[in-house]
Amino acid sequence: MGRTKAEIHPSMASQHTATAQAAQPLTLDGVTHSYGTGFAVDNVTLEVKGGELVALLGPSGCGKTTLLRIVAGFISQTNGKVIIGDRPIDVLPPNRREIGIVFQNYALFPHMTVAENIAYGLAARGESRAVQAERVAEMLATVRMEGFADRKPRQLSGGQQQRVALARALAIRPRILLLDEPFAALDKNLRLDMQIEIKRLQRQFALTAIMVTHDQDEAMSIADRIAVMSHGKIEQLGSPVEIYDEPATLFVNNFIGSSNLLKGRVEAVGSDGYRVALESGAVWTLAAKGRFEAGAPVLVSVRPEQMVLADEAAPDRLPVALKLSLPIGGALIHDATAAGGEDIKIAVPRRPGALSTGPGAAFAALAPHARPSLFPAASS
Amino acid sequence: MSQRSTPADISFNLTVGLIAGIAILILVAPVLIVIATSFTTTQALRFPPPGLSLRWYGELFDPVRSAPIHTAALNSLWVAGWATVIGSVLSVLAALAITRVSRPSARALEASFLSPLVLPTLSYGLAALMFFSVLGIRPSLNLLIAGHLVVIAPFVFRTTLASLTQLDPALLEASANLGASRFYSFRRITLPLITPGIAAGAFLAFIASMDNVPVSLFLSTARTSMLPIRMWGMMESTLDVRIAAIAGVLIVAILVLMVVMDRFTGLTRRVSA
Numbered sequence: 097m098g099r100t101k102a103e104i105h106p107s108m109a110s111q112h113t114a115t116a117q118a119a120q121p122l123t124l125d126g127v128t129h130s131y132g133t134g135f136a137v138d139n140v141t142l143e144v145k146g147g148e149l150v151a152l153l154g155p156s157g158c159g160k161t162t163l164l165r166i167v168a169g170f171i172s173q174t175n176g177k178v179i180i181g182d183r184p185i186d187v188l189p190p191n192r193r194e195i196g197i198v199f200q201n202y203a204l205f206p207h208m209t210v211a212e213n214i215a216y217g218l219a220a221r222g223e224s225r226a227v228q229a230e231r232v233a234e235m236l237a238t239v240r241m242e243g244f245a246d247r248k249p250r251q252l253s254g255g256q257q258q259r260v261a262l263a264r265a266l267a268i269r270p271r272i273l274l275l276d277e278p279f280a281a282l283d284k285n286l287r288l289d290m291q292i293e294i295k296r297l298q299r300q301f302a303l304t305a306i307m308v309t310h311d312q313d314e315a316m317s318i319a320d321r322i323a324v325m326s327h328g329k330i331e332q333l334g335s336p337v338e339i340y341d342e343p344a345t346l347f348v349n350n351f352i353g354s355s356n357l358l359k360g361r362v363e364a365v366g367s368d369g370y371r372v373a374l375e376s377g378a379v380w381t382l383a384a385k386g387r388f389e390a391g392a393p394v395l396v397s398v399r400p401e402q403m404v405l406a407d408e409a410a411p412d413r414l415p416v417a418l419k420l421s422l423p424i425g426g427a428l429i430h431d432a433t434a435a436g437g438e439d440i441k442i443a444v445p446r447r448p449g450a451l452s453t454g455p456g457a458a459f460a461a462l463a464p465h466a467r468p469s470l471f472p473a474a475s476s
Numbered sequence: 477m478s479q480r481s482t483p484a485d486i487s488f489n490l491t492v493g494l495i496a497g498i499a500i501l502i503l504v505a506p507v508l509i510v511i512a513t514s515f516t517t518t519q520a521l522r523f524p525p526p527g528l529s530l531r532w533y534g535e536l537f538d539p540v541r542s543a544p545i546h547t548a549a550l551n552s553l554w555v556a557g558w559a560t561v562i563g564s565v566l567s568v569l570a571a572l573a574i575t576r577v578s579r580p581s582a583r584a585l586e587a588s589f590l591s592p593l594v595l596p597t598l599s600y601g602l603a604a605l606m607f608f609s610v611l612g613i614r615p616s617l618n619l620l621i622a623g624h625l626v627v628i629a630p631f632v633f634r635t636t637l638a639s640l641t642q643l644d645p646a647l648l649e650a651s652a653n654l655g656a657s658r659f660y661s662f663r664r665i666t667l668p669l670i671t672p673g674i675a676a677g678a679f680l681a682f683i684a685s686m687d688n689v690p691v692s693l694f695l696s697t698a699r700t701s702m703l704p705i706r707m708w709g710m711m712e713s714t715l716d717v718r719i720a721a722i723a724g725v726l727i728v729a730i731l732v733l734m735v736v737m738d739r740f741t742g743l744t745r746r747v748s749a
């Protein structure tokens with residue numbers, strides 16, 4: 097598209113201060129919704145700070161869209177409150193909430209031009225044509241779509257449609273921006289462009305935003321905080337780094353990134369952490385969060401990049417049988433089987449020129465700064 | 477797709493060709509014959525015409541000699557026009573109401589709105605005549621409008637309902653989200669997007685009224701004669717070539733109207749969908 101990816105330049109910074117308004121926090125207080133049977137959203141409490149972008153991340157059917165539609169006012173929740181700033185908005189119909197939404201399929205009005213689409217919110221408010229025209233020009237410039245004003249939506253590519261959808265949502269100067277799987281319909285290269293674009297606009301307009309996604313990479317790259325949802329509940333709320341490095345539950349651990357789960361038992365609880373004997377042979381001392389008694393069965397979760405391979409045996413190394421090695425980008429992924437039968441993936445930086453190695457025996461150990469997570473095992 | 481045709485391809489092509497041939501034979505050929513006949517120089521309906529002239533068209537448009545035909549045609553246009561307008565408004569309102577509610581009663585209502593399409597129109601014409609005479613209402617053009625209304629409204633109802641169900645609900649949500657009231661959303665989103673559907677239905681309804689015989693047969697009188705009935709009368713008594721000329725005018729008018737409609741609404745797509 098011939099655009100640069102360096103998004104922040106001086107003119108933009110001044111625009112930033114010009115349009116920045118006091119960003120309002122969005123609070124969900126005990127929001128619960130049932131469509132009849134069971135809870136699609138179950139007692140969700142979440143505070144999105146002013147100007148913050150929170151990603152709702154979770155598997156299909158966990159209630160992300162439902163939560164977003166409650167905030168937008170399309171469905172009224174069974175229970176709980178939605179508050180913008182310090183004002184509950186539950187009594188307001190959707191057209192009085194001043195919340196911008198980018199719909200999954202953009203929902204552009206097919207019979208209107210790009211300019212008419214963008215002006216729609218202002219026209220509905222009875223703004224004069226002059227004001228509309230001015231805002232349309234400004235918004236087209238903001239999303240870099242000058243020159244497309246007279247096209248119909250069907251004459252635009254997916255990425256261009258999304259820019260128009262963004263411009264239309266932002267034209268009403270919303271307090272809150274909601275994005276439902278905004279990148280799902282875009283191909284991979286365009287996705288990155290649009291992620292940067294949305295992040296830039298969200299900053300520029302100081303918008304409090306919620307983005308729904310079931311793509312963890314997307315959530316990790318653009319969200320300030322991530323709320324991982326499962327079965328209508330928020331399992332964990334935290335920064336991308338917290339979510340990745342310190343998953344609060346086994347569900348979050350398994351949903352985010354890939355990890356090796358090793359069965360073990362707590363042998364002793366010391367000042368430097370838990371000493372865990374793995375079923376597959378090694379004994380590790382782990383400074384993990386959580387409370388475990390000596391003798392408790394546990395699952396140790398280690399990310400593939402937190403493990404290294406060694407040639408010689410040692411008490412903190414577990415013997416593995418290497419099956420397959422695949423170069424993936426800058427890493428070499430070893431697929432191995434531990435003595436206890438568990439499948440283990442080990443990612444090591446690939447030395448230039450190094451190719452896949454064949455099958456063989458080796459020993460897997462923790463990388464120097466690895467911080468595996470510990471979870472209680474259901475039973476041993 | 478493939479270059480070489482298999483026996484299946486051949487039989488498929490044969491079947492399609494046969495059906496197309498039959499269609500041309502029994503749909504297109506009569507139309508061509510009647511048009512050709514209308515240009516005859518002879519006194520009576522004759523095919524093939526021994527010579528061509530505009531004699532009968534001149535006769536047809538003669539304000540004195542063809543006055544009864546003109547009256548009948550104007551009556552038919554008047555009735556079809558009003559029945560279409562009123563029927564369209566009612567049908568659109570009904571369709572809008574029905575798509576709003578998702579209760580099972582809505583489905584029942586939908587069926588009852590469509591029932592005139594399957595009701596034998598002849599029995600309806602008789603029933604309407606008896607009903608109105610019991611009420612003591614004298615036959616008039618207004619009565620004809622009412623009678624036609626019932627049988628043609630379902631056309632508009634059906635196409636409107638189809639366009640409403642195809643309308644993406646996300647568009648209305650987007651509209652509300654941008655601050656539009658319900659009425660504003662209706663005016664700027666719903667109405668423009670269903671207008672082609674309404675227009676297609678109205679076109680069908682207008683045509684259906686124009687050549688409706690069963691209802692007009694019972695509800696029209698000598699003073700409120702309708703074009704198809706008058707044509708039938710002429711057919712029985714005189715075998716006047718003007719009938720062929722009327723048919724020619726109607727066919728051309730409808731073809732022109734159809735091309736115009738197709739330009740604006742994609743009628744053919746809608747009717748076949």
Ligand SMILES: Nc1ncnc2c1ncn2[C@@H]1O[C@H](COP(=O)(O)OP(=O)(O)OP(=O)(O)O)[C@@H](O)[C@H]1O
Nearest residue numbers: 131135136154155156157158159160161162163310
């Ligand atoms: N209109 C509805 N009527 C009844 N149940 C519904 C309705 N919409 C959603 N549900 C149910 O509510 C639950 C949550 O649905 P929701 O659409 O919020 O999931 P989601 O997290 O957005 O999933 P996805 O990632 O697939 O979009 C699901 O179990 C779904 O079946």
Ligand SMILES: [Mg+2]
Nearest residue numbers: 160161162308
């Ligand atoms: Mg969803």
